[in-house]
Amino acid sequence: MPFKIIASQCTSCSACEPECPNVAIREKGGTFVIDPKKCTECIGHFDEPQCVAVCPVDNTCVIDTSLPRYQPPA
Amino acid sequence: MDVSAQHDASNSNVGEIMQAIAEHKGCGTTGGSGKASCGSSAGQGDLPTEIWEKVKNHPCYSEEAHHHYARMHVAVAPACNIQCNYCNRKYDCANESRPGVVSEKLTPEQAAKKVLAVASTIPQMTVLGIAGPGDPLANPEKTFKTFELISQTAPDIKLCLSTNGLALPDHIDAIAKFNVDHVTITINMVDPEIGAKIYPWIFYKHKRYTGYEAAKILTDRQLQGLEMLTERGILCKINSVMIPGINDQHLVEVNRAVKSRGAFLHNIMPLISAPEHGTVFGLNGQRGPSAQELKALQDSCEGEMNMMRHCRQCRADAVGLLGEDRSAEFTTEKIMAMEVKYDSETRKAYQEKVEEERVAKVAAKQEELAELAGASSDIKVLVAVATKGSGLINEHFGHAKEFQVYELSTAGAKFVGHRRVDLYCHGGYGEEDSLETIIRAINDCHAVFVAKIGGCPKADLIKAGIEPVDQFAHEYIEKSAIAWFRAYLDKVNSGEITHVERGDAAIRQGALISAA
Numbered sequence: 116m117p118f119k120i121i122a123s124q125c126t127s128c129s130a131c132e133p134e135c136p137n138v139a140i141r142e143k144g145g146t147f148v149i150d151p152k153k154c155t156e157c158i159g160h161f162d163e164p165q166c167v168a169v170c171p172v173d174n175t176c177v178i179d180t181s182l183p184r185y186q187p188p189a
Numbered sequence: 190m191d192v193s194a195q196h197d198a199s200n201s202n203v204g205e206i207m208q209a210i211a212e213h214k215g216c217g218t219t220g221g222s223g224k225a226s227c228g229s230s231a232g233q234g235d236l237p238t239e240i241w242e243k244v245k246n247h248p249c250y251s252e253e254a255h256h257h258y259a260r261m262h263v264a265v266a267p268a269c270n271i272q273c274n275y276c277n278r279k280y281d282c283a284n285e286s287r288p289g290v291v292s293e294k295l296t297p298e299q300a301a302k303k304v305l306a307v308a309s310t311i312p313q314m315t316v317l318g319i320a321g322p323g324d325p326l327a328n329p330e331k332t333f334k335t336f337e338l339i340s341q342t343a344p345d346i347k348l349c350l351s352t353n354g355l356a357l358p359d360h361i362d363a364i365a366k367f368n369v370d371h372v373t374i375t376i377n378m379v380d381p382e383i384g385a386k387i388y389p390w391i392f393y394k395h396k397r398y399t400g401y402e403a404a405k406i407l408t409d410r411q412l413q414g415l416e417m418l419t420e421r422g423i424l425c426k427i428n429s430v431m432i433p434g435i436n437d438q439h440l441v442e443v444n445r446a447v448k449s450r451g452a453f454l455h456n457i458m459p460l461i462s463a464p465e466h467g468t469v470f471g472l473n474g475q476r477g478p479s480a481q482e483l484k485a486l487q488d489s490c491e492g493e494m495n496m497m498r499h500c501r502q503c504r505a506d507a508v509g510l511l512g513e514d515r516s517a518e519f520t521t522e523k524i525m526a527m528e529v530k531y532d533s534e535t536r537k538a539y540q541e542k543v544e545e546e547r548v549a550k551v552a553a554k555q556e557e558l559a560e561l562a563g564a565s566s567d568i569k570v571l572v573a574v575a576t577k578g579s580g581l582i583n584e585h586f587g588h589a590k591e592f593q594v595y596e597l598s599t600a601g602a603k604f605v606g607h608r609r610v611d612l613y614c615h616g617g618y619g620e621e622d623s624l625e626t627i628i629r630a631i632n633d634c635h636a637v638f639v640a641k642i643g644g645c646p647k648a649d650l651i652k653a654g655i656e657p658v659d660q661f662a663h664e665y666i667e668k669s670a671i672a673w674f675r676a677y678l679d680k681v682n683s684g685e686i687t688h689v690e691r692g693d694a695a696i697r698q699g700a701l702i703s704a705a
Contacts, residue, residue: 128269133268161396162396165395169268169397
């Protein structure tokens with residue numbers, strides 16, 4: 116349940132939204148947010164988290180350390 | 190619906206008139222070897238009729254048209270798939286004018302309404318472009334939905350888009366389907382070593398690529414996309430940002446590469462890199478070119494193909510003639526409150542009047558040019574012109590937000606650029622500073638043509654060696670400039686004055702302010 120978007124840095128460009136394989140990203144209050152229940156860190160889908168790879172502002176899509184890491188099903 | 194066919198039919202008479210004039214005047218091939226610049230500058234020249242029909246009302250593709258016709262961009266495409274060192278997506282100031290910047294994003298439905306509202310208010314608005322603020326083809330659904338809606342409600346409006354080219358090969362069919370007959374690709378390099386200094390990364394096939402590899406993929410995709418478009422007869426303009434020390438020399442090679450793949454027009458633009466924009470180049474002190482450096486590069490590429498020199502590097506939500514920005518009149522709030530009735534008949538009638546004006550202007554220039562026919566001289570001078578549009582000297586010196594620059598020689602008057610002189614974010618500048626700014630911006634010009642000018646600036650201009658010329662107020666630019674040049678040559682020949690070369694001039698980095 117790991118990635119979050121730092122709202123103060125989000126330019127609201129929407130690039131991440133269609134790239135998310137889990138449809139976990141949506142617009143909320145002018146910026147974009149990740150639903151931690153849906154996020155899988157892209158494990159099992161892609162080599163790198165898509166929101167991180169496409170985001171134009173570095174260090175804006177980051178691991179949410181307040182939550183436990185995603186555990187892929189065994 | 191076949192948009193282009195309908196458009197052609199409505200303009201066929203005008204086309205015949207323009208064609209007759211073009212045949213009469215011939216093309217400006219007097220410049221020596223290679224390709225003349227007439228494709229993008231004067232009338233039809235040596236362009237095939239089907240291409241002339243596509244460009245003659247497009248302010249970005251025809252220099253001559255840009256005095257008369259307006260364009261608008263709708264900001265429906267916020268996402269981007271590459272990062273450029275001259276772009277910072279975070280910055281948005283209403284007084285900021287450069288690509289990649291907008292005040293508000295629109296949905297395709299809002300965009301379609303905005304196009305109708307603008308087209309009803311500005312009948313000379315003939316072109317709708319999608320240029321961002323990200324990349325139109327990184328937002329294909331929003332981009333093509335917008336084109337679909339507009340082609341249904343306003344079929345006479347030309348559609349175009351401007352892309353970095355990374356996703357271009359994937360969308361050629363959709364571009365053709367919606368009759369998008371003008372596509373601009375920004376190509377800053379064909380050598381990945383150079384590209385690595387311009388693009389920190391690209392996002393391609395679910396992966397972020399950096400360095401040489403990123404630039405290699407980008408250049409391959411750009412050139413492939415260009416080839417695919419020109420094969421289908423879709424007109425392509427290539428934009429290149431001139432970055433001194435990085436790609437300035439290399440752009441000659443880019444020019445050859447795009448020319449050989451069928452590009453119609455090449456637009457070499459100066460880098461915008463003010464530190465306050467927060468771009469990588471802005472922060473690391475990378476400078477933009479001077480006016481002389483830019484012109485020299487454009488001149489050296491002109492032997493190869495048509496060069497665009499009238500680009501204003503406008504915002505992704507710009508509205509109006511290229512030198513103006515009326516976007517503040519058309520905010521979403523204002524548009525949604527507007528009662529819009531799309532009246533294609535009124536638009537057509539207005540545009541027919543514009544064509545009459547154009548024909549008269551070209552005829553006046555021809556007459557004046559005939560007078561110059563006997564003269565022989567190697568002298569070339571630049572002059573600045575204050576204009577509000579329509580090809581007339583119709584702006585007061587003190588009100589001008591930009592000056593258009595013409596190169597005068599015995600071959601005639603040729604548009605070679607423009608200089609912005611408006612002040613950045615208003616306050617903090619006294620009148621004296623503003624005059625200094627103007628003199629720096631047109632310091633390479635021998636004269637400045639205005640509708641009117643006050644006594645004080647007049648004296649200061651003369652002191653700076655720039656002749657203020659107001660006797661051609663409200664007359665045609667090119668005709669007046671040629672008449673003035675004829676008199677100038679006479680004075681030089683009679684020994685009354687000595688011809689001296691002028692120095693360089695500065696390209697302004699600041700904003701185009703719509704309210705000024």
